[in-house]
Amino acid sequence: MSSPSESPGRHTTSHPETPPVPGETFQQVPPPPAATGRAFTQVPAPPPGALAAVSQRLHPAALGVWALGGVRPLVLLIIAGSFNVYIALAFVALAAVGSVARWMRFTWRLEPDALVIDQGVVQRQRRVIPLERIQSVEVVRKLGHRMFGVLELRVESIGSGGTEGQLDALDPALARQLRRQLLRKGTEPPATADHRAPAAEPPALVRMRPGQLVLAGITGGRVGVFAALVGFASQVWGERIGDAVDWLAGYVGTADNGGVVTVALILGGGAILVAFVLSVIATTLTFWNFTLTRDDRNLYTSRGLLDQRSGTIPLHRVQSVRIEENAVRRMLGLAAVKVEVAGQPGGGSVQETATVLPLGRRRTAAELVGTILDRDDVAEVPLEPMPTGARDRRLVRAAVATVALTAGAVWWLGVPGSAALLLAVPLSALAVAAYRSLGHAAPEGLLLARSGVMVRTTHVTRERSLQAVAVTSTPFQRRRGLATLVLHIARSLGGGGDPEIIDVSTDHADAELLRLARASDETARRPSTPQGPTVRAARPEDGPAVEALVEASRPAAVRPLGPEADEALSLVVDDGGDVVGHALLVPLPGDATGGKVRVLRRVVVHPDRRRQGLGTMLVKASLSAAAQQGVHRVVASGAPAFYRSLGFDPVEDHRMTAPNDPSGPWLVRLLPGDDGSAADSLPSTVASD
Amino acid sequence: MVPDTQPLDLQPLDRRVRTLWWVVGALSVVPPTVAAAIFGALAPIGIGRDVLVAAVAVGGLVLAAVVPVIRYRRWGYMLRDRDFVIRKGVIWVTVSIIPYARLQFVDTRQGPLDRLFGLSQLVVHTASLGMSGRLPGLDADVAEDLRERLAAVETDVVTV
Numbered sequence: 081m082s083s084p085s086e087s088p089g090r091h092t093t094s095h096p097e098t099p100p101v102p103g104e105t106f107q108q109v110p111p112p113p114a115a116t117g118r119a120f121t122q123v124p125a126p127p128p129g130a131l132a133a134v135s136q137r138l139h140p141a142a143l144g145v146w147a148l149g150g151v152r153p154l155v156l157l158i159i160a161g162s163f164n165v166y167i168a169l170a171f172v173a174l175a176a177v178g179s180v181a182r183w184m185r186f187t188w189r190l191e192p193d194a195l196v197i198d199q200g201v202v203q204r205q206r207r208v209i210p211l212e213r214i215q216s217v218e219v220v221r222k223l224g225h226r227m228f229g230v231l232e233l234r235v236e237s238i239g240s241g242g243t244e245g246q247l248d249a250l251d252p253a254l255a256r257q258l259r260r261q262l263l264r265k266g267t268e269p270p271a272t273a274d275h276r277a278p279a280a281e282p283p284a285l286v287r288m289r290p291g292q293l294v295l296a297g298i299t300g301g302r303v304g305v306f307a308a309l310v311g312f313a314s315q316v317w318g319e320r321i322g323d324a325v326d327w328l329a330g331y332v333g334t335a336d337n338g339g340v341v342t343v344a345l346i347l348g349g350g351a352i353l354v355a356f357v358l359s360v361i362a363t364t365l366t367f368w369n370f371t372l373t374r375d376d377r378n379l380y381t382s383r384g385l386l387d388q389r390s391g392t393i394p395l396h397r398v399q400s401v402r403i404e405e406n407a408v409r410r411m412l413g414l415a416a417v418k419v420e421v422a423g424q425p426g427g428g429s430v431q432e433t434a435t436v437l438p439l440g441r442r443r444t445a446a447e448l449v450g451t452i453l454d455r456d457d458v459a460e461v462p463l464e465p466m467p468t469g470a471r472d473r474r475l476v477r478a479a480v481a482t483v484a485l486t487a488g489a490v491w492w493l494g495v496p497g498s499a500a501l502l503l504a505v506p507l508s509a510l511a512v513a514a515y516r517s518l519g520h521a522a523p524e525g526l527l528l529a530r531s532g533v534m535v536r537t538t539h540v541t542r543e544r545s546l547q548a549v550a551v552t553s554t555p556f557q558r559r560r561g562l563a564t565l566v567l568h569i570a571r572s573l574g575g576g577g578d579p580e581i582i583d584v585s586t587d588h589a590d591a592e593l594l595r596l597a598r599a600s601d602e603t604a605r606r607p608s609t610p611q612g613p614t615v616r617a618a619r620p621e622d623g624p625a626v627e628a629l630v631e632a633s634r635p636a637a638v639r640p641l642g643p644e645a646d647e648a649l650s651l652v653v654d655d656g657g658d659v660v661g662h663a664l665l666v667p668l669p670g671d672a673t674g675g676k677v678r679v680l681r682r683v684v685v686h687p688d689r690r691r692q693g694l695g696t697m698l699v700k701a702s703l704s705a706a707a708q709q710g711v712h713r714v715v716a717s718g719a720p721a722f723y724r725s726l727g728f729d730p731v732e733d734h735r736m737t738a739p740n741d742p743s744g745p746w747l748v749r750l751l752p753g754d755d756g757s758a759a760d761s762l763p764s765t766v767a768s769d
Numbered sequence: 770m771v772p773d774t775q776p777l778d779l780q781p782l783d784r785r786v787r788t789l790w791w792v793v794g795a796l797s798v799v800p801p802t803v804a805a806a807i808f809g810a811l812a813p814i815g816i817g818r819d820v821l822v823a824a825v826a827v828g829g830l831v832l833a834a835v836v837p838v839i840r841y842r843r844w845g846y847m848l849r850d851r852d853f854v855i856r857k858g859v860i861w862v863t864v865s866i867i868p869y870a871r872l873q874f875v876d877t878r879q880g881p882l883d884r885l886f887g888l889s890q891l892v893v894h895t896a897s898l899g900m901s902g903r904l905p906g907l908d909a910d911v912a913e914d915l916r917e918r919l920a921a922v923e924t925d926v927v928t929v
Contacts, residue, residue, distance in 0.1 A: 238896060422896060547897035550865035552858070566863075568900035578899040593866060601851045601868035707920060752874060752920030 135187040135198070141228035142186075142249035143179050148224040150175045188247055190261055193696075193725030195235060197245055209245050210725060213237040215397045215422050217259045218433065221388040231255040235262060238422045238570060263378065263394055285451060286372035286437050293367055296416075296439035297360030299408045301535070306362075307355035314351065367438045372448075379419070379452065381436060391433060397421055399569045400541040400579055401449045405442070407534055415445040419452065422570035434572070449540050455526065458540060463519030463530055469560035470518060470583035474511035482507055520581045522592070527567060529581040539579035544603035545569045549596040551589045563589040567596075613660060613694060615701035618650035625659035626652060633684040649678075649709075651701055653685070653694050660686040663698040665706055665714070676712040676758035683716070699726050703749060712754040718744040779845030779856055785886045786906020787841040793882065794833025802826045846904055853893065853919070855902050867902055871895045875919040877912045891915055 154168060178201075186199045195209045220232040231252050235245035250258065288296075297303075329343050368385035374395065382390035400420040409415060417437035437448055446459035482504040489497030514533040521528040530538040547570055553563040565581040584592075618626060653661030664681045680702055685694045699716075703726075706714050715731060716723055717738075728747035731738050738746035805825040809818030840859050847854040852868040876892040883889055889912035891904040907915065 547871045547895040548865055548867040548900040548902075550863050550900070552861055552863040554861055558862070566899070568865075568895065568897035570896035571898060573898065578897065593864065597852050597866035597868060601870050604868060604870035710917065 135189045137187055138183060138247060139228075139230045139249040139251050140183070141225075141230045142183055144228045145222075145224040145230070145232075145249050146179045146182070147175065148227070150179070188245075190258065191721050191725060193722070195245055195262060197247075207245065208724065209235060209237050210727075211262060211264070214262055216391060216393045217262055218389055218391040219255055219259060221384075223386055225249065226388075233258060236421070259392060263392055284371045284373050285448060286370065286440065288367055288370040288438055290364070290368075292439055293364045293370075294360050295414075296367065297363035298356055299406070299412065299414065299439070300359055300363055301406060302359040302362055303355050306358040307352065309358075310351045310355050363438070366432055367435070370438055372436050374451065379436065383432075389433075393419065393421055395452065395454075398452060399545040399571060400539055400567075401436075401452050402540065402579075403442075403445045403449060403538040405536045409439070410536060413442050414439055415442045416440075417445045417448050420569065420571045422572060453526070453540065453542065455523075457523055458526070458528075461521045461523050461528060463521050463528060466515070466518045466520070466583045467560075467562065467585050469562050471512065471515035473556060473560060473562070473583070474514050475508060478504065478507035478511040518582060520584060527579070527581070527596075529565075529567070529579050531580070531582050539567075541567050541569060541579050543596060543599040546596055546600040546603075549593055549600060551586075551593045553586070557583065558586075561586050565589050565592055565596075613653045613655035613697070615651055615653055615661075615697050617705075618652045618662070622650075622652055622659055626650070626662050629659055629662050629686055630682065630684055632687060648681075649702075649705055651698060651705065653698060655689075660689045661694045661698050663702050665702050673712075673758045675710075678706050678711050678714050680714050680716040695722065696726065699723070703751065707751045711751060712758040713748050713750055715746055715748045717746045720745050720747060723747045723749070777847055777854055779847045779854065782841065782844045782846075782904070782906040783888060783908045783911070784841075785888055785908075787837050789882055789886050789888065789906065790837035790840065791833065794837060795830065798826060798829035798833055801829060844906075848915070848918070853902070855904065865900065865902060867893060867895060867900065869919060872919060875916050877916050879909065883909075889913065893919065 154171060181201045182199075185201050185204075186197075188195065188197045190196075193211055195211065195214075197207045197209070199205055199207075214235055214237045216236045218234045218236070220234060222232070225232055228249070229252070230249040233245075233247040233250055233255050235247075237244045247255075247258075325343065325347065328346060329339070365385045367383050370381070370383040373380045377394060379393045379395060379398070380390065381393075382388070398419050399422060402418050402420070403415050404418065405415040415437075416435065416439055418431065418434040419436050421434065436452065437445055440448070443459065450456055450458035482501065485503055486498060486500040489500035491497070510533060517531060517533050517536045519528075519530040519538075525543050527541045527543060528538060529541075530536065546567055548568040550566040550568065551563050552566055557563055562583045563586045565584055567579045567581070569578055571578065581589075581592075647667050649665040651663045651665070652659045661684065663683045665678050666681055667675060668677050668679060680699065683695055683698055683702075685698070703714060713734070713736075715736075716728065720728075724747065726749065728749045731746045731748045734748055734750065736746075736748060802822060802825050806818065806822050809821045836859060840857075843856060843858055843862060845854075845856045851870070852866050854864065854866050856862070856864045873894045873896055875894075878890045878892060879888070880890075883906075887909055888906050889909040891907055891912045893902045895901070904912075904915075
């Protein structure tokens, strides 16, 4: 959720109109039709017709995209030489039927508070992704999409390892419109914001040139990966390589040792060269034309040569930013920057999706971190070293490793093996380097933690991103009065672990543990609208105001309350002393569940204050209040789309039967305390306003 | 460590969990002992088979007897007004604090052995992948009560 309080200056620069989406560099896509674009630009809400809450299918080109994907196994069959016309035809027919069925059964719609996807040919599946849980959206344009002139949209939300919502083929204009709508929630400027003209497209923060990508490929960690692959390949195709070696040996001549060394050098050099070339190619394909831009709400990345991707990450969803410098890059004064966002799909691609600077000068990297976190002091903060005990620990480790290796070498080679003692020199140097790379700092509201010798990583984490804090220590750390502070943040699978401040003194760790736990608690509680309306329990003196509100809201539909109203919990939305919203939580009439079920009645918002999220605030506060009283389930009727977005399901889904009541479908929200024992039919006397 | 310097008054787990750990530990000595017996029979080594089996069994049983004692002493938890403290670990000692406001959901779990001892586990989850607190070995009623108390904390303040 957004915390406007953190950057009050931002509201004035917010523009209600659709911001230009920088970072869109798909040159071949025709611009969206002017009419659609304008209608959308001028009327941000309600959403334009194309995105009204009606179910839509994917673009028919999805069939083509899927077909292209399905061709691959066929191609493999042909390559394998076992190509049979009939099998191939059967395969194609089956795939075609399957794709059409899949397309027919796949629909999506954008509701006011959620993206709803229905899919599944045999087993129907409905996925509701509340907009407030969306962490980032990516538009993907693979070769297949380019062929058919469509885009793929991926929606990442918290709470899963994989992509939560994937729309395989959409009209480009629609895809972009949808992306903006999806990310609108929680980032909208408050109604009182200064409505200014949209700013011009901001300049790119990062733009990678081909030369820089080559450098990134040469100095990147992929070289190691590809070197391993080349080694593996040389094992698999050893015979052919053997022939090549023979030929090479014949050419160079292996009469003397020099010849053998030359052959070995050529082979080794060749393998390394291949690894470098592959790394450069992979880096170039992935990060081709990489650009990063930000406006006042979002970060936009765009990259890729064959598969083009453009990602949108709301700035307030960035949990942590890290600067990575591997040993080679550090010597050249270069670094890469990645952001941590929750809910990205796991696997290798998460590293690429999270990259906001593939390669740049160290200074540029530090400044970029500051830009992303809206802080101008990040690049300047000096890091504090750790207690010297941390260095001693690492030196002891180096000594133990040297002794162990020497013992092994002596056992293996006899007395000459004792030369392994010389390893003490590089290992101690490494130990000291590892100690020097440790560092930490805590400028107001931020935590900086640096560690790592082969890849030195500096994590910059906001205190408000902390989900939990821990102090952990090994016996060796305890002996030296050291501990590791673990910063638990919401992050993606496969993006590395939680940031850690390694080997701080136990006193510091203990003090920070308590301080950060408090900070984590307070930032979670901070209301997202500090001066805005708040929900509180109604007081006796609110009576007339509540009555007036109910009258003004729904004069015709208000029904008198039964005797259960005596036990009702009454909540009001208080905006600077004015009661502008009201909700009642009443027991079931003739309750047979022992108070486990309550009815939400009279959720009313003043007519002038609708569509500002007050209804949502009221319902959420009612649910919290009910949970606190040990209620298991809350039922409500009417406005099904609204209630569904707040986690309500049809009562039938939870073994309850609805009364025969004209006020609309009944929905139920299970609270954390629900154990299934409250399932029951609702008495027919229950009714809602 | 925190409990030494801070007046964190950590509560121990239910004593029965130590017995449960002893039982589980004793049971888990069986597979390596059997493996040692098979290994000794198939690949005759210098020392006798019986010696090997005895060494594995005795070593395992000693560990199974000692580790639960240390583990039980280390385990502790405390409900503070705004957060929840868990201390655990035998070699790596970890003290975690999880604010209630950051809890995503709270579960109780009961395995077959837990039921046998009348125990229950409390599992709390935050939005962080790395942080899911687990309290093993609570009295089933205490666990249920804790779950209700934690669940009653405002559920909708969580921000990610």
